[in-house]
Amino acid sequence: xxxxxxxxxxxxxxxxxxxxxxxxxxxxxxxxxxxxxxxxxxxxxxxxxxxxxxxxxxxxxxxxxxxxxxxxxxxxxxxxxxxxxxxxxxxxxxxxxxxxxxxxxxxx
Numbered sequence: 741x742x743x744x745x746x747x748x749x750x751x752x753x754x755x756x757x758x759x760x761x762x763x764x765x766x767x768x769x770x771x772x773x774x775x776x777x778x779x780x781x782x783x784x785x786x787x788x789x790x791x792x793x794x795x796x797x798x799x800x801x802x803x804x805x806x807x808x809x810x811x812x813x814x815x816x817x818x819x820x821x822x823x824x825x826x827x828x829x830x831x832x833x834x835x836x837x838x839x840x841x842x843x844x845x846x847x848x
Contacts, residue, residue, distance in 0.1 A: 800806040810818070838844055 835844075
């Protein structure tokens with residue numbers, strides 16, 4: 741019992757007035773409610789860069805790579821080369837999401 745009293749005395753000396761648990765009564769009524777500003781359908785001024793048109797198509801220089809000239813076989817081969825890497829990245833992201841939420845097993 742004396743140890744508890746000693747701890748209580750030392751802690752009460754360390755407490756500041758702001759750390760003590762005293763219920764505070766409101767000083768007055770809450771501030772009046774201000775309605776939000778009126779809503780407009782569109783922004784008054786568009787953000788920077790919104791008025792810029794996308795760049796126009798420029799011709800492919802002679803001897804340069806033109807993706808529109810790929811044959812179906814070449815396009816299929818390109819997809820097969822890329823799909824493995826993309827699939828691996830997507831699986832990694834999904835696993836990281838499951839780890840973050842605490843569910844390592846996918847019950848589907």
